[in-house]
Structures are given as structure tokens and as C-alpha cells.
Amino acid sequence: MPSPIRFFQSPEAFLAAVPRPGILCFTNGCFDLIHPGHVQYLAEARALGDFLVVGLNSDASVARLKGPSRPLQDEAARAAILLGLRSVDAVIRFDEDTPLELITALRPDVLVKGGDYTPETVVGREIVEGRGGKLVLLPFLPGHSTSRIEQRIRSGRGVTLEPHE
Numbered sequence: 001m002p003s004p005i006r007f008f009q010s011p012e013a014f015l016a017a018v019p020r021p022g023i024l025c026f027t028n029g030c031f032d033l034i035h036p037g038h039v040q041y042l043a044e045a046r047a048l049g050d051f052l053v054v055g056l057n058s059d060a061s062v063a064r065l066k067g068p069s070r071p072l073q074d075e076a077a078r079a080a081i082l083l084g085l086r087s088v089d090a091v092i093r094f095d096e097d098t099p100l101e102l103i104t105a106l107r108p109d110v111l112v113k114g115g116d117y118t119p120e121t122v123v124g125r126e127i128v129e130g131r132g133g134k135l136v137l138l139p140f141l142p143g144h145s146t147s148r149i150e151q152r153i154r155s156g157r158g159v160t161l162e163p164h165e
């Protein structure tokens with residue numbers, strides 16, 4: 001029996017397919033090259049409720065946000081890798097520059113981002129808190145970023161040759 005489709009192309013498709021869980025947690029991002037910081041924070045995000053939805057930037061959205069060298073993996077691949085994590089229950093693609101429309105439609109109980117953000121820089125915080133939900137910023141795992149991995153690849157220098165900070 002194939003696993004149920006868990007990569008949705010819109011919030012409407014998700015809402016039509018998935019009964020409202022108890023506590024719905026939501027986070028979003030590009031998730032181009034998954035690293036330990038992603039894995040840790042997504043596991044912690046899932047533990048905040050009963051269901052974790054990840055809003056995933058489309059390829060065009062990532063390119064606008066991170067530059068023409070990105071994404072390094074297309075949205076289908078990025079979604080497949082996220083859905084391979086036990087902590088991720090569903091992925092919803094969004095093509096806009098921000099997940100505001102997605103968050104407005106989804107009405108999550110918990111909005112989650114990593115510690116590289118502040119409450120003032122998290123899109124959707126007012127929507128979620130205005131409906132009685134909460135924003136949670138999870139600890140940032142230092143030394144891990146997709147950009148850093150990309151830089152290593154482009155420089156031809158692996159971790160053993162990386163200048164020590």
C-alpha cells in the first residue's frame with residue numbers, strides 16, 4: 001500500500017485531505033540541503049503538538065530569496081527528504097515570497113522557527129497570536145547552514161581544510 005500523499009500543492013488541498021489534528025504546528029523554510037540544525041529543530045517542533053506541517057518554498061521562491069545559485073535541489077526532492085523525517089507529517093508548497101497566505105489559511109496553533117529569527121522577523125506571528133496561538137523560536141544549532149555547505153562545495157575545501165573560526 002503506497003504511503004499516503006503528504007506533499008500538498010496548496011493549503012486548500014491539505015485542508016480537504018487532512019482532518020484537523022489536535023494541536024497543529026507549522027514551520028516553513030527552503031530546506032535546500034538538510035543538516036543537523038534542521039533535523040533537531042524539526043523534531044523539537046513536532047514535539048510541541050500533534051501534527052507538524054512544513055511550508056516549503058517553491059523553487060522560484062527560493063531563487064528569489066536566496067539567489068540564482070539556489071535551490072540546489074528542486075522542490076520535489078526537498079519535500080521528499082523532509083517527509084523522510086519522522087517529525088514531519090506533511091509538506092505544503094508555497095510560491096509566494098512569504099508564507100503569510102499559507103499561515104492565514106492553515107490557522108496553526110503553534111508557529112515555529114529556529115533561533116536565527118526574532119519574534120519581530122517571523123512572518124505570520126501576528127496572525128497566529130491574534131487567534132490565540134503561539135510563536136516558538138527553537139534553539140539554533142551553531143555551525144550548521146545550507147549556505148555553509150554550499151560554500152564548502154564551491155570552494156573545494158571540505159571540513160578538514162576549512163579555516164577554523
Ligand SMILES: Nc1ncnc2c1ncn2[C@@H]1O[C@H](COP(=O)(O)OP(=O)(O)OP(=O)(O)O)[C@@H](O)[C@H]1O
Pocket residue numbers: 027028029030031032036037038041066112113114115116117138139140141142143144145146147148
Ligand atoms: N543551525 C540551525 N539550527 C536550528 N534551526 C535552523 C538552523 N538552520 C536553519 N534553521 C531553521 O530551519 C528553517 C529553514 O531554514 P533554511 O532552509 O533557510 O536553512 P539554512 O541552513 O539557514 O539555509 P541558508 O543557509 O540557505 O539560509 C528555518 O526555520 C530556520 O530557522
Ligand SMILES: O=P(O)(O)O[C@@H]1O[C@H]([C@H](O)CO)[C@@H](O)[C@H](O)[C@@H]1O
Pocket residue numbers: 028029030031057065096097098099117121122123
Ligand atoms: O528557510 P528560511 O530562509 O528560514 O525560510 C524563510 O522564512 C521566512 C520567514 O518565515 C520569515 O519570518 C519566509 O518569509 C521565507 O519565505 C522563507 O520561508
